[in-house]
Amino acid sequence: MSMISNLRKAVRLTHIRQRRVDLSHPARSPLGSSVVNCVVYRDGLRQDDCAAYEAIARVRKSGRGFVWIGLHEPTEAEFAGVAELFGLHPLAVEDAVHAQQRPKLEQYGDTLFTVLKTARYVEHDKLTATSEVVETGDIMVFTGADFVITVRHGGHGSLGPLREGLETVPDQLSKGPAAVLHAITDHVVDQYLAVTSAVHEDIEQVETDVFSDHHGRGTDAGRIYQLKRELLELKRAVAPLGRPLERLAEVPLPGIEADLRTYFRDAADHLARATEQVNSFDELLNSILQANIAQVTMAQNEDMRKISAWVAILAVPTMICGLYGMNFDHMPELRWTYGYPLAVGVMAVACFVIHRGFRRNGWL
Structure with a gap:
């Protein structure tokens, strides 16, 4: 496993140095608007860059090495020539041109077609009900006996740093196209772990805010729902990849040697x-949401108790005033000098007694 550790370390160092370099930009694609790079590798060492037809001709003439072609969001017309040159299956070509595919592994003769979903954590100063947390993209990988073709969709997930990291480990790269496929899958999975770590921090912040909200007004419900939506997008990228990786690790496939299945x-x-x-984050968010709803319900019940208590208090003076407002001729103490002060006193004492009773019971 030391080889994997060295490879990951090299990729991380290269990625740090070139974090702001967009290798998919047309200005950095001398071989065409969608072709990022086309390189021949022999014995794990990089040879000169050249056009696709020339590269595969060199490899097949010498019988050694392989060619790695990287493309970014090619159109059907741009990809048609590459597909014809390498004999790619039309169904796989159609999936490669159109993004938003489900992670999968398909075999067409001696060619493997792998679809991976990339993920990136979107930095934000403060999580809101509309914040984008997770951004996903697509990487399609065609691997044959002497070629690797990568098709990338999305504004992130550049394979330039990965390629340079691999080039610093020629022993691994000399194992052929399957080694490149492993490096890409390992890189994508490492991105998943980085995204889950960052999302975990957002969940912890929301959890802290919910349980520190003593007023229970449910102000965090929107953020919780937003996190659940973003987590669902991440889950759609992560979960379906399990079956393809199991096949690569357990089932004999063209170009996948036994030692590479360990990787x-x-x-x-x-x-x-x-x-x-x-999955645990999803369950945790459900629990946080239920706690938030319970807080809102408790706050509403408390408000209803307070309203009911004040209604009961005000019912006494309302009743007394209503009785003396009927203006009948024969009413007790209607002509009495102290009738008005007595009525006001009775209302005040009654309101005080009822208010004190509600305070004792915790309604006010």
């Missing part, structure tokens, strides 16, 4: 951890 098994273990975290 895929390690990535599957990391994915299982990410899946467990996402």
Whole structure:
């Protein structure tokens, strides 16, 4: 497993150095508007960049190495030439051109077609009911005996740092296209773990705010629902990838040697951890939401008790004033000098006694 650790370390260092470099920009794609890079690798070492047809011709003539072509959001017309050159299946080509695919692994003859969902945590100063927390994209990978074709969709998830990290570990890169597929899947799964860690901090903040809200007015319900929506998007990226990684780790497939299946098994273990975290976050958010709803219900019940208590207090003077407002000729103490002060005193004493009783019972 030391090889995996060295590879991850190299990728992280390269990513830090080139964090602000967008390798998908047309100005950085000398081979075309959608082709990011086209490189021949031989014995784990990078050869000169060249066009796709020339690269695969070199590889097949020498019988050594493989070609790695990276594309970013190609159109059908732009991808048609590459698909014809490498004999890619039309169904896989259609999926590669159109984004928003479900993670999967399909075999077309000796070619494997893998769909991965990338994830990125969107930084924000303060979580609101409309904050975007998780952004997803797509990476499609075609792997054959002597080629790797990566198709990326989305504004993040550049494979440039990953490629440079791999180039610092030629022993791993010399294992061929399957090693590149493992590096990409491992990189994507590591992104999942980073996103879940950041989302966990948001959940902890919301949880703290909910249980510190002594007024119970439910001001955090919108943020909780937003986190659940964003977590659902992350779950759609993480959960379906489990089955493809299990196949790569357990089932003999073209180009996947037995020693490489061990590396895929390690990535599957990391994915299982990410899946467990996402599921636990979903359950935790449900609990926080239920607690928030309970707080709102308790606050409403408290308000209703207060309103009912004041209604009961005011009912006494209302009743007395109503009786003496009927203006009948024969009413007790109607002509008495102290009738008015007595009526006011009775109302005041009655209101005080009732108010004190409600205070004792916790209604006021």
